Amino acid sequence: MTSTVASDLPDARGYFGAYGGRFVPETLMHPLQELEAEYFRAQQDADFQRELSYYLREFCGRPTPLYFAERLTRELGGAKIYLKREDLLHTGAHKINNAIGQALIARRMGKTRVIAETGAGQHGVATATVAAMFGLKCVIYMGAVDCERQALNVYRMKMLGADVVPVHAGQKTLKEAVNEAMRDWVTNVRTTHYILGTAYGAHPYPVMVRNFQRVIGDEARRQILEKEERLPDLLIACVGGGSNAIGLFYPFLGDTGVKMVGVEAGGEGIIPERHAARFQGGSLGVLQGTRSYILQDANGQIQLTHSVSAGLDYAAVGPEHAWLRDQSRVEYRFATDAAALAAFMKLARLEGIIPALESAHAIAECIRRAPTMPGEALVIVNLSGRGDKDVAQVAAKLRIEMPL
Numbered sequence: 001m002t003s004t005v006a007s008d009l010p011d012a013r014g015y016f017g018a019y020g021g022r023f024v025p026e027t028l029m030h031p032l033q034e035l036e037a038e039y040f041r042a043q044q045d046a047d048f049q050r051e052l053s054y055y056l057r058e059f060c061g062r063p064t065p066l067y068f069a070e071r072l073t074r075e076l077g078g079a080k081i082y083l084k085r086e087d088l089l090h091t092g093a094h095k096i097n098n099a100i101g102q103a104l105i106a107r108r109m110g111k112t113r114v115i116a117e118t119g120a121g122q123h124g125v126a127t128a129t130v131a132a133m134f135g136l137k138c139v140i141y142m143g144a145v146d147c148e149r150q151a152l153n154v155y156r157m158k159m160l161g162a163d164v165v166p167v168h169a170g171q172k173t174l175k176e177a178v179n180e181a182m183r184d185w186v187t188n189v190r191t192t193h194y195i196l197g198t199a200y201g202a203h204p205y206p207v208m209v210r211n212f213q214r215v216i217g218d219e220a221r222r223q224i225l226e227k228e229e230r231l232p233d234l235l236i237a238c239v240g241g242g243s244n245a246i247g248l249f250y251p252f253l254g255d256t257g258v259k260m261v262g263v264e265a266g267g268e269g270i271i272p273e274r275h276a277a278r279f280q281g282g283s284l285g286v287l288q289g290t291r292s293y294i295l296q297d298a299n300g301q302i303q304l305t306h307s308v309s310a311g312l313d314y315a316a317v318g319p320e321h322a323w324l325r326d327q328s329r330v331e332y333r334f335a336t337d338a339a340a341l342a343a344f345m346k347l348a349r350l351e352g353i354i355p356a357l358e359s360a361h362a363i364a365e366c367i368r369r370a371p372t373m374p375g376e377a378l379v380i381v382n383l384s385g386r387g388d389k390d391v392a393q394v395a396a397k398l399r400i401e402m403p404l
């Protein structure tokens with residue numbers, strides 16, 4: 001059961017088959033080459049790996065448990081369900097795995113300033129956190145609309161010492177924030193590293209972010225072998241840009257008996273501009289440095305997207321996922337807002353765990369599928385983050401009264 005698929009991708013130019021690559025202005029070519037060289041040097045460097053595991057353990061709280069969801073399993077009446085508890089990490093989601101790794105790369109490169117884009121604010125908070133911890137200057141670009149919707153995370157970033165710059169262009173959300181971060185990087189590249197938050201963008205970001213997130217799958221593989229003495233039958237993870245999903249999936253890609261499902265945001269259903277499921281109605285295109293599946297109209301204009309969960313609400317998906325879908329190695333489905341909200345409540349009530357709305361999409365797929373599986377089947381769901389950030393929004397949606 002050695003890995004034959006995907007383990008040697010991307011190729012030297014950053015391609016996963018037809019997807020990936022480096023589609024950026026000339027001025028960003030050199031910084032990306034420099035980053036690529038330094039990242040691959042670090043990856044081979046035992047001191048770097050030791051330092052990375054030190055911070056993952058001592059600062060972030062790894063390893064995270066692989067938790068047997070006993071009451072959810074009983075209620076659904078099928079497969080045995082395990083949750084990979086990334087929600088228990090410092091700052092509340094898997095994003096810190098990547099932020100720590102890239103901050104260490106920035107330090108190696110002698111950079112004194114880091115910048116990042118953020119949508120819901122989770123990646124901004126993770127970046128501001130590691131910047132404070134390593135004593136780096138930090139600027140976070142965030143759409144002006146998102147700043148309003150996610151005021152709590154804006155305060156968190158500011159308390160951690162970051163400058164939060166509201167971006168007023170276009171839709172005033174994540175896509176515009178990425179453009180501003182790229183503009184800053186071009187201008188300040190001598191002092192600055194751009195900590196991109198998902199397995200997306202120009203080479204080497206998709207491979208680098210995947211490798212920083214694969215710790216999720218490496219641990220889960222070891223833990224399930226300890227607990228069950230065999231590999232799981234099914235892995236389920238939500239897919240925004242795709243970093244938590246590829247982090248869980250990657251170490252299992254060569255295990256042909258392990259099925260995998262990525263769950264995109266189905267929003268209000270697969271109607272143009274009402275969802276963010278790139279594999280339903282998306283097409284091949286180039287956006288923000290890479291070639292992948294993108295929600296665009298007939299003229300190549302990026303379409304509006306919608307999801308109840310801000311972390312899944314993006315018009316493009318990471319290039320490695322597009323490749324894995326072509327290979328039929330990973331199946332991609334979607335969960336609607338309504339299904340995610342129902343899953344959010346079910347996990348809270350049955351397991352005492354309030355999941356992030358993003359992760360609730362993965363739980364929704366588990367709720368749909370586990371009952372159809374035999375009792376000895378094993379499922380691992382990646383619980384990518386905790387739901388504290390979403391509590392007010394869910395309360396408003398479901399009209400739960402929360403008297404103080």
Ligand SMILES: *Cc1c(COP(=O)(O)O)cnc(C)c1O
Binds near residue numbers: 358
């Ligand atoms: C950002 C985020 C996601 C989506 O990003 P990926 O790169 O697809 O993992 C999922 N879950 C949580 C909790 C997030 O914060």
